[in-house]
Amino acid sequence: MAPKTLLAEVLSGQKVLDLPKVLKKALSPATIALLFAIGGEAERQRAPLYLVGGFVRDLLLQRPNLDLDLVIEGDAIQLGRTLQKRFGGRLTPHQSFGTAVWWLPEDKKKLLRNIGSASKQKSSPQFPEFIDLVSARQESYRRPGSLPDVKFADIRADQYRRDFTINALALCLTGLRAGQLLDPWDGLRDLRRGLLRVLHSKSFSDDPTRILRAVRFAARLKFKIEPSTLKQLKSSLRFMNQISGERIRRELELALEEEKRVQVLQQMQKLGVLKSIHAGLKWQSAMGALLRRLIPSSALQVWGLENVPFTDISFVLWFVQLPASVIAAITDRLRFTADMRGGAVAAARLRASEPSLKKLSTSRLVSALEREPLISVFALYLLNSNNKFGQKLQRYAKEWRHIRSHLDGNDLKNLGLKPGPDYRNILERLRSARLDGEVKNVAQEKALLKKVING
Numbered sequence: 086m087a088p089k090t091l092l093a094e095v096l097s098g099q100k101v102l103d104l105p106k107v108l109k110k111a112l113s114p115a116t117i118a119l120l121f122a123i124g125g126e127a128e129r130q131r132a133p134l135y136l137v138g139g140f141v142r143d144l145l146l147q148r149p150n151l152d153l154d155l156v157i158e159g160d161a162i163q164l165g166r167t168l169q170k171r172f173g174g175r176l177t178p179h180q181s182f183g184t185a186v187w188w189l190p191e192d193k194k195k196l197l198r199n200i201g202s203a204s205k206q207k208s209s210p211q212f213p214e215f216i217d218l219v220s221a222r223q224e225s226y227r228r229p230g231s232l233p234d235v236k237f238a239d240i241r242a243d244q245y246r247r248d249f250t251i252n253a254l255a256l257c258l259t260g261l262r263a264g265q266l267l268d269p270w271d272g273l274r275d276l277r278r279g280l281l282r283v284l285h286s287k288s289f290s291d292d293p294t295r296i297l298r299a300v301r302f303a304a305r306l307k308f309k310i311e312p313s314t315l316k317q318l319k320s321s322l323r324f325m326n327q328i329s330g331e332r333i334r335r336e337l338e339l340a341l342e343e344e345k346r347v348q349v350l351q352q353m354q355k356l357g358v359l360k361s362i363h364a365g366l367k368w369q370s371a372m373g374a375l376l377r378r379l380i381p382s383s384a385l386q387v388w389g390l391e392n393v394p395f396t397d398i399s400f401v402l403w404f405v406q407l408p409a410s411v412i413a414a415i416t417d418r419l420r421f422t423a424d425m426r427g428g429a430v431a432a433a434r435l436r437a438s439e440p441s442l443k444k445l446s447t448s449r450l451v452s453a454l455e456r457e458p459l460i461s462v463f464a465l466y467l468l469n470s471n472n473k474f475g476q477k478l479q480r481y482a483k484e485w486r487h488i489r490s491h492l493d494g495n496d497l498k499n500l501g502l503k504p505g506p507d508y509r510n511i512l513e514r515l516r517s518a519r520l521d522g523e524v525k526n527v528a529q530e531k532a533l534l535k536k537v538i539n540g
């Protein structure tokens with residue numbers, strides 16, 4: 086008989102988990118030791134500590150997740166300060182939300198010794214980079230989409246402020262309840278049924294970014310949005326205009342980072358989510374095809390774009406088939422940086438001028454492309470990656486944009502030419518001749534230079 090999954094075990098009644106055994110399946114021994122050390126600190130402060138949110142969900146689904154969210158029924162910032170004092174690292178407190186991020190110290194071997202765990206390993210012990218510490222809190226929203234007012238509360242209230250039942254599970258790490266799974270809203274049942282369900286009817290209007298989260302989780306986990314949740318989702322689309330551009334952009338970035346990004350965006354289109362963000366924002370299957378060409382990402386290296394965030398390139402590819410004026414409006418709404426806005430608009434402009442670009446000589450094509458951001462030219466390339474024009478754009482990236490004339494300013498000076506603005510024009514003329522194959526070596530370039538100088 087196949088071993089029972091953890092979810093099946095807890096659903097069959099085992100609500101108190103053997104923490105070391107269960108955590109061992111998801112975390113390194115060092116991280117487990119750290120969690121118990123943090124639990125020890127919380128116990129000293131007489132404040133129960135819980136693992137919550139996505140980590141608990143994924144623990145039960147047996148999906149990898151190293152984002153540790155800890156909720157303390159007490160003061161998370163105080164807990165963070167104590168941890169920092171004892172073990173080192175850095176603390177980023179957020180006073181108004183009663184939360185803190187504890188960045189673990191660099192020296193991981195020392196950290197392991199400090200938490201009282203002996204290491205037999207030679208290699209550096211595996212820890213997460215940071216841990217989120219949250220004071221259990223209740224949230225209230227003055228109006229749809231506003232940031233919440235926060236007040237300290239117990240774990241149950243903290244679970245109730247969360248988006249979906251499957252994200253509202255808490256696993257107690259301390260005291261007599263250590264190992265207990267708190268599930269007041271039947272998140273376990275929804276995990277088994279594959280359902281995304283809100284905890285109350287105001288969830289989406291309180292925080293309309295949850296609309297985007299719902300679609301993202303549904304695609305990632307292959308879950309369904311439960312019918313009355315779906316109804317509430319649709320009727321809350323009208324609140325999307327209350328959300329800042331930065332917050333929506335961040336959610337769209339998360340959507341683009343998903344493995345199932347195409348399904349997420351398709352579903353956002355189908356449900357009218359994209360339209361609710363901006364009337365001109367849409368998703369078509371051709372956009373998916375283009376986005377798929379980004380992977381494998383070896384093309385990015387050829388273009389020297391490997392350090393550009395994946396989401397930046399994805400946005401440019403997504404928008405390139407929209408009219409430039411619409412892109413300008415969408416990128417304003419989403420508060421893109423000027424560079425990103427420029428890159429997206431330029432890509433659409435290049436696409437619109439594709440027929441005339443195709444007719445240009447190499448040197449003219451190079452000078453037209455050099456006026457545009459490289460990321461935009463790359464988008465034009467991906468649109469043409471199966472044809473001859475695409476091959477030219479690839480040569481532009483690899484070769485042509487790096488070509489200079491053989492001769493340089495010093496050579497002009499040695500010929501007795503007075504330095505001045507003409508230098509640039511002359512060298513540009515020589516470079517064009519080289520790009521177009523008019524000159525093939527230094528001797529021919531010198532001959533051309535003489536001709537240019539003598540008029």
Ligand code: CTP
Pocket residue numbers: 137138139140152154246247248249252253292294295298
């Ligand atoms: N949360 C919420 N509403 C939001 C954002 C977050 O209720 N708009 C809660 C959920 O309980 C969520 C937790 O905060 O599980 C942590 O947020 P986040 O890290 O964004 O979510 P994860 O569920 O961990 O998602 P992911 O797996 O994508 O990291």
